[in-house]
Amino acid sequence: MIVYSNNKINRAAHLRNKSDKFLKAEVIPIWKENVFLSKDDPSAPAIRLNRNISDDFPMYFLGVEGNVEIWCQDLSFLSIYHACEYVKASTTLPLLDSEPVWIRKAYKVLGNYDSGLVALGIGVSNWNRNNRNCGTCGGLTKMADKGYLRICKNCEKKIYPQFESIVVFLLEHIDKNGIKSCLLQQTPVKNGLLVSCLSGFVEIGETLEDAVKREAREETGLEIKDVRYIESQPWPFPSGLMTGFSALATDKNFTLDRSEVPDAAWYTQSELTQGISNGRIKVSRGDSIARRMIYKWLEK
Ligand SMILES: [Zn+2]
Numbered sequence: 001m002i003v004y005s006n007n008k009i010n011r012a013a014h015l016r017n018k019s020d021k022f023l024k025a026e027v028i029p030i031w032k033e034n035v036f037l038s039k040d041d042p043s044a045p046a047i048r049l050n051r052n053i054s055d056d057f058p059m060y061f062l063g064v065e066g067n068v069e070i071w072c073q074d075l076s077f078l079s080i081y082h083a084c085e086y087v088k089a090s091t092t093l094p095l096l097d098s099e100p101v102w103i104r105k106a107y108k109v110l111g112n113y114d115s116g117l118v119a120l121g122i123g124v125s126n127w128n129r130n131n132r133n134c135g136t137c138g139g140l141t142k143m144a145d146k147g148y149l150r151i152c153k154n155c156e157k158k159i160y161p162q163f164e165s166i167v168v169f170l171l172e173h174i175d176k177n178g179i180k181s182c183l184l185q186q187t188p189v190k191n192g193l194l195v196s197c198l199s200g201f202v203e204i205g206e207t208l209e210d211a212v213k214r215e216a217r218e219e220t221g222l223e224i225k226d227v228r229y230i231e232s233q234p235w236p237f238p239s240g241l242m243t244g245f246s247a248l249a250t251d252k253n254f255t256l257d258r259s260e261v262p263d264a265a266w267y268t269q270s271e272l273t274q275g276i277s278n279g280r281i282k283v284s285r286g287d288s289i290a291r292r293m294i295y296k297w298l299e300k
Helices: 080-090 103-129 208-220 269-277 289-299
Strands: 024-031 059-065 068-074 141-144 149-152 164-174 180-189 192-196 198-201 224-235 240-249 264-268 281-283
Touching (some): 024 080, 059 103, 068 103, 103 224, 164 208, 164 224, 180 269, 192 269, 198 208, 208 224, 208 240, 240 289, 269 281, 269 289, 281 289
Parallel strands (some): 192 281
Antiparallel strands (some): 141 149, 164 180, 180 192, 180 264, 224 240
16 A cells, blocks of 8 residues: 555545534644654554644644544644643643654554545645745735635635646666666665665646656656556645656666766666665665555566
8 A cells, every 4th residue: 555645534525615513523733744643552643632622723624534523733833842742731642752753754653544644634734834825916815615725815816735746757678688677766875775766846738648758858868668657646745746657768878967866777676676685775765656666666
């Protein structure tokens, strides 16, 4: 399961413009891209607060679980110390750490469901925090639809959440003997190399496939074909959507744009497997789509 994607909560979008409240509600507090974890309940480690806490800080609707509304509360306007004090004072559960934990570490203990839910809360909070002014007239905006719309107080423009679209692609080459290799960017780390797929932002006026071809050409000088969708991943840190592709390079002679990709190399499946097993090669972080794509390629 791709990390941050398994958020099966009923988002109940029809409730976003309704003011009537459910009888029960729970609130997941977050601080920037960090979540508060409970020491006592490893099966549901993300701290949830009772709804009737202070609404001094922004609250965003995430959806419903049965007959319980789930919200998140963004404490990013507080110092980390005051955010922790606020959460400690609002729950009887002891915190796992004295401070909230970065989502990209916490996902390991949160499990699929909660990591997706917390990522949604972080993404909605990031978007609201970063859109307090209207892009058209500069006026202040106000939140509507429980966090999924902002309206300019001056010109009344409606602003909906927008994403940065990023393509992540695994470039493969198959030689005349059928030997497969893939081109990975690499960075020196202690005792070895950290490898990952190539990637880039989709530009205005491009399809996703066009973006893969352009980025491959710009970063490596390679012409590619057979661009194929693999899977996608929400990446609300702060507001991205990752889309993974495979593609075939017609030859292996690349020329790097070192301002974008400082180093890269072709790896056969056996070279990569061996490098990983002897610890010389580390693959990008466990929550990344690039890591999944690389390991899937090794299984092909
Ligand atoms: Zn405006």
